Amino acid sequence: MNETYRADVIVVGAGTAGSYFAWQMGKAGFKVLVLEAADPTKLGSHIEIFHMDKIRFDEFHIPHPTGEELLHTEDVGYTWSPDLKIGQPVDYTFYVMHLPSFIRRLQGYAAQAGATILGGTRMDELLRQDGRLVGVTGTRGDASFEARARIVVDASGLDAAVRTRMSDDSGVENWKVPPEKCLYVCLELRDDIPPGFPRGSNSYLFHKAFWNRSWGEGAILGIGQPNSFDCAWKKHKEWREEYFGNPGRVLRTRQGTIPYHRPPFSLVTDGFMAIGDAACQNKPFSGEGVTSGFTGALIAAEVAAEALRKGDASRAELWPYNTRYFHGQGAKFASGLAQLPAVAELGRADVDFLFRRNIIFSSADFEELNRNYEISMGFAKLAGIGLTLLAGVVTGKFGGKALKKFLSASLRAGKIKTHYLAFPESPEDFTEWAREAARLWGEWSS
Ligand SMILES: Cc1cc2nc3c(=O)[nH]c(=O)nc-3n(C[C@H](O)[C@H](O)[C@H](O)COP(=O)(O)OP(=O)(O)OC[C@H]3O[C@@H](n4cnc5c(N)ncnc54)[C@H](O)[C@@H]3O)c2cc1C
Numbered sequence: 001m002n003e004t005y006r007a008d009v010i011v012v013g014a015g016t017a018g019s020y021f022a023w024q025m026g027k028a029g030f031k032v033l034v035l036e037a038a039d040p041t042k043l044g045s046h047i048e049i050f051h052m053d054k055i056r057f058d059e060f061h062i063p064h065p066t067g068e069e070l071l072h073t074e075d076v077g078y079t080w081s082p083d084l085k086i087g088q089p090v091d092y093t094f095y096v097m098h099l100p101s102f103i104r105r106l107q108g109y110a111a112q113a114g115a116t117i118l119g120g121t122r123m124d125e126l127l128r129q130d131g132r133l134v135g136v137t138g139t140r141g142d143a144s145f146e147a148r149a150r151i152v153v154d155a156s157g158l159d160a161a162v163r164t165r166m167s168d169d170s171g172v173e174n175w176k177v178p179p180e181k182c183l184y185v186c187l188e189l190r191d192d193i194p195p196g197f198p199r200g201s202n203s204y205l206f207h208k209a210f211w212n213r214s215w216g217e218g219a220i221l222g223i224g225q226p227n228s229f230d231c232a233w234k235k236h237k238e239w240r241e242e243y244f245g246n247p248g249r250v251l252r253t254r255q256g257t258i259p260y261h262r263p264p265f266s267l268v269t270d271g272f273m274a275i276g277d278a279a280c281q282n283k284p285f286s287g288e289g290v291t292s293g294f295t296g297a298l299i300a301a302e303v304a305a306e307a308l309r310k311g312d313a314s315r316a317e318l319w320p321y322n323t324r325y326f327h328g329q330g331a332k333f334a335s336g337l338a339q340l341p342a343v344a345e346l347g348r349a350d351v352d353f354l355f356r357r358n359i360i361f362s363s364a365d366f367e368e369l370n371r372n373y374e375i376s377m378g379f380a381k382l383a384g385i386g387l388t389l390l391a392g393v394v395t396g397k398f399g400g401k402a403l404k405k406f407l408s409a410s411l412r413a414g415k416i417k418t419h420y421l422a423f424p425e426s427p428e429d430f431t432e433w434a435r436e437a438a439r440l441w442g443e444w445s446s
Pocket of ligand 1: 012014015016017018035036037038043046047049050051052121122123124155156157158159161185186187254255256257258275276277278282287288289290291293
């Protein structure tokens with residue numbers, strides 16, 4: 001080994017989740033070492049422009065963006081029915097931002113709080129002692145290194161570089177997210193758009209596509225689709241040509257992958273935690289993961305700090321991260337993930353019908369979904385939806401098959417949410433809980 005490092009916490013990955021976590025741990029007074037395989041100043045360049053909800057800056061105590069980081073502020077976005085006859089306005093303010101600048105700002109906060117960020121430093125393997133994770137080994141330039149800490153945090157994004165190297169009996173699942181459970185997101189940045197085309201923020205949910213603002217008066221035409229970039233670009237072209245033809249000129253393209261998979265049933269084990277995309281903490285209704293990753297990172301930092309103060313980073317001491325995450329955002333996202341594929345599989349005519357009847361695709365519902373990550377359904381609202389859908393089936397405007405799928409997905413989503421709200425307070429009851437969770441997800445039964 002050419003180098004040896006020691007810290008209280010090692011964070012693998014200096015993206016949004018890892019940098020935010022490192023900042024929080026540095027503020028709490030711990031020695032934090034962040035290992036980043038790429039050049040930290042260039043992270044986010046493959047995406048370039050992204051969206052972040054304005055309200056989350058206050059929630060996570062991050063100063064609002066200014067200068068080169070902030071391209072636009074969008075107070076209203078439109079969500080379009082497939083026939084383009086209805087564009088639901090959604091009053092919910094988003095910032096359109098430059099991702100590399102934002103990540104650099106978060107890294108700056110982490111560094112000011114005392115964290116060390118090592119760029120060009122790849123974690124290759126795990127270090128174990130008596131079966132317990134005690135650090136990692138890796139490569140920095142031509143040299144190899146060993147880094148030891150009481151907690152290793154996986155913030156390595158979709159790769160989940162630490163979690164997927166854990167042993168089968170470690171207490172966390174070590175699967176990789178398969179291509180069919182990923183969203184391949186393809187972006188086209190266009191300029192010189194002639195008059196008559198959309199402006200501002202526009203979602204085309206049926207196609208999982210969007211037309212948003214880019215630099216200046218330019219636009220980003222984006223889509224997210226499973227399986228591969230080839231499939232996603234093909235769908236992008238079909239959607240663009242059908243709705244807009246070939247407006248303006250393409251400046252450049254961007255692409256990246258995000259997980260669209262349930263999180264591991266446990267996010268912790270002895271000396272280990274997972275946050276951000278590595279923990280599949282993405283919003284089920286959009287795949288976005290920056291602010292929802294902050295939710296995980298903030299809880300993880302509070303729990304890690306408490307455990308380190310006690311001098312015990314065991315699975316039991318880190319367990320409150322699981323309970324706090326899965327009793328809150330985790331339960332809502334699990335329910336959304338179970339429900340939304342049924343919505344995504346609806347036919348065009350069905351989605352047009354839902355838009356016309358203001359069901360799920362209403363302005364108020366979209367706003368609530370952005371704000372609270374779920375749409376509250378009192379009995380009166382549910383009954384109203386049921387009756388309108390039935391009337392749609394009877395009059396041939398809504399498919400009977402779609403209704404059946406929709407209802408069974410809703411039922412399953414409800415059960416999944418209830419199960420996550422009952423996530424066990426202690427690891428002793430976890431095996432039983434995980435067995436039932438796997439059954440509800442349709443993964444395993446015995
Ligand atoms: C095209 C596109 C558009 C998107 N738009 C939005 C949006 O508008 N709003 C939004 O909220 N979300 C958006 N997302 C999702 C969002 O980008 C991710 O959810 C978020 O960046 C995840 O952050 P993270 O820190 O968990 O992981 P990442 O940003 O993936 O960071 C992980 C880091 O770990 C490093 N790493 C990996 N393996 C190792 C290793 N072995 N050793 C050392 N380092 C390693 C990687 O180099 C990387 O820098 C978009 C995603 C894509 C692909």
